[in-house]
Amino acid sequence: MTGAQDDGTVLRVEGLSVSYGAVQALRGASLIARRSEVIGIVGESGCGKSTLASALIGLPAPGARMRGQVEIGGRDIVAAPERARRAMRGAAVAMIFQDPMTSFNPVLTLGQQLTDFQHRSALPRRARRARAAAMLARVGLPDPELALDRHIHELSGGMRQRAAIAAALLMQPQLLVADEPTTALDVTMEAQIIHLLRELRHEHQGAIVVITHHLGVIGELCDRVYVMYAGEIVEEGTTDEIYHDPRHPYTQALIACDPAHIAGTVDRLPTIPDRVPDLDPPPPGCSFAPRCPVAMARCRTDAPPRVTVGPGHAAACHRVTP
Amino acid sequence: MSLFELHEVGVDIPLARGITAALGGHEPRVLNILDGITLDLHAGETLGLVGESGSGKTTLARAMLGLRAARGQMRFQGQPLVRAVLRRATAMMFQDPVASLSPRMRVGDAVCEPYVIQRIPRSRRRSAADLLDSVGLPPSLAALYPHELSGGQARRVCAARALALNPALVIADEPTAGLDVSIQGDILNLMADLKRERGIGLMIITHNLPVIRHSAERIAVLYLGRLVETGPTPEVFARPAHPYTASLIASQPNPDPRKRRADLAIRGEVPSLLRRPPGCPFHTRCPVARDICARVPPPEIHVSATRRVRCHFPLIQPDRNGPQGGQ
Amino acid sequence: MSFAADSRTDGARPRPRGALGRLMSEPMGATGAVLVALFIAVALFAPLIAPYDPLALDIPAKLQGPSLAHPAGTDQLGRDTLSRLIYGARTALAIAMGATGAAGVIGLALGMMAGYGPRWLDGALMLVLDSLASLPMILFALAVITVLGPSATTLVFVIILVSISGYARLVRAQTLGLANAEFIQAERTMGASNLRILFRHLMPNVVGPLLIVLSMDVPVVIMLEAGLSYLNLGIRPPVPSWGNILYDGYSSLRQQPALVIAAGVPLVLSTIGFTFLGEGLRDALDPRLKGGGP
Numbered sequence: 039m040t041g042a043q044d045d046g047t048v049l050r051v052e053g054l055s056v057s058y059g060a061v062q063a064l065r066g067a068s069l070i071a072r073r074s075e076v077i078g079i080v081g082e083s084g085c086g087k088s089t090l091a092s093a094l095i096g097l098p099a100p101g102a103r104m105r106g107q108v109e110i111g112g113r114d115i116v117a118a119p120e121r122a123r124r125a126m127r128g129a130a131v132a133m134i135f136q137d138p139m140t141s142f143n144p145v146l147t148l149g150q151q152l153t154d155f156q157h158r159s160a161l162p163r164r165a166r167r168a169r170a171a172a173m174l175a176r177v178g179l180p181d182p183e184l185a186l187d188r189h190i191h192e193l194s195g196g197m198r199q200r201a202a203i204a205a206a207l208l209m210q211p212q213l214l215v216a217d218e219p220t221t222a223l224d225v226t227m228e229a230q231i232i233h234l235l236r237e238l239r240h241e242h243q244g245a246i247v248v249i250t251h252h253l254g255v256i257g258e259l260c261d262r263v264y265v266m267y268a269g270e271i272v273e274e275g276t277t278d279e280i281y282h283d284p285r286h287p288y289t290q291a292l293i294a295c296d297p298a299h300i301a302g303t304v305d306r307l308p309t310i311p312d313r314v315p316d317l318d319p320p321p322p323g324c325s326f327a328p329r330c331p332v333a334m335a336r337c338r339t340d341a342p343p344r345v346t347v348g349p350g351h352a353a354a355c356h357r358v359t360p
Numbered sequence: 361m362s363l364f365e366l367h368e369v370g371v372d373i374p375l376a377r378g379i380t381a382a383l384g385g386h387e388p389r390v391l392n393i394l395d396g397i398t399l400d401l402h403a404g405e406t407l408g409l410v411g412e413s414g415s416g417k418t419t420l421a422r423a424m425l426g427l428r429a430a431r432g433q434m435r436f437q438g439q440p441l442v443r444a445v446l447r448r449a450t451a452m453m454f455q456d457p458v459a460s461l462s463p464r465m466r467v468g469d470a471v472c473e474p475y476v477i478q479r480i481p482r483s484r485r486r487s488a489a490d491l492l493d494s495v496g497l498p499p500s501l502a503a504l505y506p507h508e509l510s511g512g513q514a515r516r517v518c519a520a521r522a523l524a525l526n527p528a529l530v531i532a533d534e535p536t537a538g539l540d541v542s543i544q545g546d547i548l549n550l551m552a553d554l555k556r557e558r559g560i561g562l563m564i565i566t567h568n569l570p571v572i573r574h575s576a577e578r579i580a581v582l583y584l585g586r587l588v589e590t591g592p593t594p595e596v597f598a599r600p601a602h603p604y605t606a607s608l609i610a611s612q613p614n615p616d617p618r619k620r621r622a623d624l625a626i627r628g629e630v631p632s633l634l635r636r637p638p639g640c641p642f643h644t645r646c647p648v649a650r651d652i653c654a655r656v657p658p659p660e661i662h663v664s665a666t667r668r669v670r671c672h673f674p675l676i677q678p679d680r681n682g683p684q685g686g687q
Numbered sequence: 688m689s690f691a692a693d694s695r696t697d698g699a700r701p702r703p704r705g706a707l708g709r710l711m712s713e714p715m716g717a718t719g720a721v722l723v724a725l726f727i728a729v730a731l732f733a734p735l736i737a738p739y740d741p742l743a744l745d746i747p748a749k750l751q752g753p754s755l756a757h758p759a760g761t762d763q764l765g766r767d768t769l770s771r772l773i774y775g776a777r778t779a780l781a782i783a784m785g786a787t788g789a790a791g792v793i794g795l796a797l798g799m800m801a802g803y804g805p806r807w808l809d810g811a812l813m814l815v816l817d818s819l820a821s822l823p824m825i826l827f828a829l830a831v832i833t834v835l836g837p838s839a840t841t842l843v844f845v846i847i848l849v850s851i852s853g854y855a856r857l858v859r860a861q862t863l864g865l866a867n868a869e870f871i872q873a874e875r876t877m878g879a880s881n882l883r884i885l886f887r888h889l890m891p892n893v894v895g896p897l898l899i900v901l902s903m904d905v906p907v908v909i910m911l912e913a914g915l916s917y918l919n920l921g922i923r924p925p926v927p928s929w930g931n932i933l934y935d936g937y938s939s940l941r942q943q944p945a946l947v948i949a950a951g952v953p954l955v956l957s958t959i960g961f962t963f964l965g966e967g968l969r970d971a972l973d974p975r976l977k978g979g980g981p
Contacts, residue, residue: 224630254614298615454873
């Protein structure tokens with residue numbers, strides 16, 4: 039399947055807004071992901087990253103209103119009717135969830151489900167099962183043939199996440215969305231899943247979007263990063279730019295707070311005072327202004343412009359200069 | 361003086377057995393969760409207990425609080441454990457703060473619950489507002505139910521409840537689990553302040569190494585129910601002695617893309633407690649394991665006056681000048 | 688906006704309304720509550736409301752249709768049907784609420800003991816309760832009535848015996864789920880006694896679901912009472928019970944169909960009332976559903 043445009047863009051999100059009643063959970067998000075690229079979406083709880091994830095697979099929460107475009111391989115999943123969305127899911131876009139236990143049916147064997155996932159393929163059942171086994175072997179499950187006859191609860195946490203990755207990749211989607219793929223895992227398991235995703239990106243022809251609150255996962259895995267705060271993308275750039283040259287005060291504060299960033303013992307760990315604002319409706323001006331250490335009067339009234347600081351590096355802030 | 365001493369502590373739990381086995385009078389099968397834990401905790405000190413799931417870290421905490429039967433010797437404030445004393449002088453903060461508050465009890469009642477349970481006379485109680493204030497929460501929160509709190513608020517409420525009786529020892533299980541990075545520091549700072557102001561001994565149980573690194577003076581690493589390494593945090597992080605500690609530190613994802621790891625520090629998964637490897641439990645995943653590791657459980661060696669490691673081939677050589685072996 | 692969002696702003700937020708307020712805010716719950724309240728009021732104040740003595744015979748005026756003097760007509764003995772229905776509410780209430788209430792209390796106690804107590808106690812209790820539950824309800828009722836003779840007491844006894852098991856199972860399942868919850872663990876670390884954990888922390892959490900089931904079972908028992916009385920195995924005539932009235936109505940269906948209809952109306956209304964109340968309680972009693980978040 040080669041629906042991707044010539045410049046290799048697999049995912050193009052343009053001015054995406056999602057609201058639940060009065061709550062404007064996501065406001066005007068724009069991002070792109072190209073073939074063989076891993077992009078990261080990072081933010082804290084309530085920043086809208088889960089809303090974005092569900093919009094990317096065309097499955098908004100009940101009662102949500104979506105505006106804008108989410109083009110996967112050139113087709114807009116927002117404008118598409120439910121039938122077309124369903125066809126795109128699995129074939130064009132697949133998702134890995136935080137808890138792999140919930141993405142499998144507990145009463146069916148892994149083999150039954152991995153064969154069923156290929157229901158759109160023309161292959162005979164036996165061939166589909168062989169593909170499933172090959173995919174399980176690829177993601178590092180020992181004895182894949184045996185694993186096919188197991189139920190999900192018989193696998194360990196790390197193996198479950200591997201199986202979930204295998205399931206997602208089975209239909210060779212152009213876009214793979216991983217929502218907090220390592221949050222439920224132990225550190226040594228997390229490192230292994232990161233390693234696996236890093237290996238797979240070279241074989242997998244599509245783009246990978248990793249959604250996480252964990253800067254370590256971003257640092258280890260992603261090429262480019264979008265930083266989200268209170269339903270907006272506040273900064274974007276390469277992982278290196280975001281970590282070593284963050285421009286938005288929120289990005290700076292977030293990195294400063296990450297204990298992994300701090301070497302040696304400190305007397306007090308840094309924090310960001312106050313809380314994420316309510317989004318019904320969001321505050322006028324910059325949504326980070328109430329917590330921002332360098333906010334000016336203008337920040338509380340005028341929405342900040344998107345300032346380009348370099349090719350591909352931009353931040354939405356009044357203080358940032360090119 | 362040590363606030364809490366553990367000497368060769370172990371915990372076994374009987375496996376549920378079928379009726380036929382019970383009637384047949386077979387020896388009940390037991391699952392060894394912890395063994396040979398020797399550790400002490402000082403007043404005014406934070407000890408970080410690190411381990412992955414299945415390492416037995418929560419079981420150890422429960423044994424220390426007298427909630428679980430254990431072998432070996434434990435002394436609290438120099439005395440053998442007495443349940444009534446423990447209940448008053450220790451407190452536990454659970455992993456899920458909202459779930460650890462009774463869902464139909466208002467916050468104000470919840471923080472004063474220890475007074476009611478311990479039948480503290482009214483004159484010696486602190487008010488709910490006072491307790492909430494000591495953890496930086498407004499008194500108006502007292503009227504709320506637990507599910508109405510944010511994650512950070514619920515954590516503080518649990519801290520207030522833990523501090524109500526002025527305990528000498530507080531055990532916190534994953535105090536930052538589920539919290540945003542920007543609030544994590546808040547809770548850790550609060551706990552550090554309380555420790556400093558009141559001289560509390562604090563034990564933080566976590567699998568999150570960065571949390572330990574900045575908040576604990578000493579660290580103890582558990583692997584499959586064995587204490588594999590203990591020592592001052594900065595030294596352990598700078599030069600880990602046990603291969604497992606080294607792998608744990610190396611596995612920590614680094615936010616700096618320039619310091620990406622190309623290879624994997626550790627492969628495989630923690631074995632099931634039901635199939636504990638013989639010899640050193642880590643030998644199945646250890647990069648430096650040799651034949652002896654699969655046969656002989658490693659002894660605990662002192663690599664310096666303050667550091668102990670349970671390994672046949674520690675990554676750092678024992679300090680010749682330091683005390684060798686023995687307690 | 689919702690409470691959940693408000694609560695995050697420290698302090699200034701509306702206090703959650705009580706369970707009753709939440710119940711009355713839903714049309715279903717409100718309907719149920721009003722009907723049940725009406726039913727209870729009628730039962731309690733029967734002597735004040737009833738226009739006639741329910742037992743007073745007036746043979747010449749037998750089997751009349753609805754009229755101003757007798758809004759619901761009269762039966763084959765000329766007794767005023769409305770008055771009999773009003774007094775019948777007393778019978779229904781006493782039996783239904785008495786029996787389900789008693790069964791609920793016993794079920795609550797046994798269920799909590801089984802769920803929180805030692806494993807052997809759980810095993811023993813469940814063995815007994817399962818044996819009870821395996822008795823076919825109607826046949827068992829008939830057997831007991833045959834032995835003890837039909838009376839209100841027998842009826843209540845049978846109903847209690849057959850319904851305890853279901854309530855106890857429900858409470859036990861809830862208790863088992865909560866026994867290892869962190870807040871119970873927390874209570875243990877603070878040194879709370881088992882009694883305190885059971886009554887202060889477990890009971891408030893298991894009693895809600897039980898109340899819902901109880902409320903929905905009341906109409907079942909009313910129907911059972913009516914059914915058994917209809918079969919002449921429940922309340923003995925001349926004591927007015929809805930089942931007796933229904934039976935009388937059925938016997939004289941050819942002469943006066945109004946009697947059957949009159950006896951059916953309170954049965955239907957009370958069934959709807961208790962069922963709606965149960966549904967309403969389900970939402971109102973769960974503090975987590977208050978307001979509901981985004």
